[in-house]
Amino acid sequence: MALLEVDRLRVEFPTRRRALVAVDDVSLTVEAGEVLGVVGESGAGKSVTGAAIIGLIEPPGRVAGGEIRFDGRRIDHLSDEEKRRIRGKEIGSVFQDPLTSLNPLFTVGQQLVETILAHSDRSADDARRHALRLLEDVGIPAAAHRIDSYPHEFSGGMRQRVVIALAVCAGPRLIIADEPTTALDVSIQAQIITLLKRLCREQGTAIMLITHDMGVIAETADRVAVMYAGRIVEVGQVRQILRAPTHPYTTGLMDSIPRLGRDDADLAQIDGAMPRLHEIPDGCAFHSRCPHAFDLCRRRRPVLRTTGETAAACFLFDQERSDDRRHRNSR
Ligand code: SF4
Helix, strand or coil: CCCEEEEEEEEEEECCCCEEEEEEEEEEEECCCCEEEEECCCCCCHHHHHHHHCCCCCCCCEEEEEEEEECCEECCCCCHHHHHHHHHHCEEEECCCHHHCCCCCCCHHHHHHHHHHHHCCCCHHHHHHHHHHHHHHCCCCCHHHHCCCCHHHCCHHHHHHHHHHHHHCCCCCEEEEECCCCCCCHHHHHHHHHHHHHHHHHHCCEEEEEECCHHHHHHHCCEEEEEECCEEEEEEEHHHHHHCCCCHHHHHHHHCCCCCCCCHHHCCCCCCCCCCHHHCCCCCCCHHHCCCCCHHHHHCCCCCEECCCEEECCHHHCHHHHHHHHHHHHC
16 A cells, blocks of 8 residues: 555636636555655646645635545545644645745744654653754754754755755655755755755655656656646656656656756757646647647547556557557558
8 A cells, every 4th residue: 555645636726617627637656765756837736736635725726526545544534633733743845935834933943843842742852852953964054053043044945954854853754845946046956855865765754746847856756747737647667757758748848858968959848838727628738739749639638548667648659549540640
């Protein structure tokens, strides 16, 4: 049994006219100790998927279908109080903006100690010692002194290190990290990713890493789920997808990764933009941007099918449809 199982998740945002579907029929698993990357452009539904898992969908948004199970226990229909308890103890989170996770009115030490005390039976002194160890562990210089500083007294990169300490201080089994490095300088990004990976490896914590950056996935994840317009369009082992991406959208994302020895002029962007929630077209949602689209793609929505070592939602890899296309093209 996987640590996290998301089964046919659907998240809707009701409007006066109709419900907009932000996440549609998404199924994924995260094994204990694994790093699952979830990648896609802005609006793909990846952050909403993460928010649904930790019970933080902003109303009137709601989980409208499917199930989320953590360690075999269904968690999507728990009370707010029960979700909050799981969020602190079992599932940690790191967001793009560290200030959303830190209270400006309390020192970082107070915040760490309070979280540790809420989720363990340590004494206050022991909790402070643990907090200090964590700050040293995440690379805060002069931690014994900085433990009594307020969040605004840290740089962006240091603040994100504090948030990571806060996310791991209760010993969670899963961390949802949503664009944890996007707001940081490029030079700091790699340090934060390395830190997150090291802490999780040492503690056996799984990570669901949400990012728009395929380069971050390549550095970090074991498996990757590629999302487009609220659905997973490809999922598989990272090394397999890096070597031979299957879905045309994944191929487009791969072509946009800067690589050593490749001229920046060779970097290709995918033409067009992700459709907004009220504009998701019929058929394959990627068809207006896909260089391989054919007639069927505009009419029918492809489902995720195993295509060798990955699974992809694309008619090019659906034998019957693909034969039909070849047949038509040859006439
Ligand atoms: Fe392109 Fe068609 Fe595959 Fe969609 S189903 S990715 S439009 S070839």
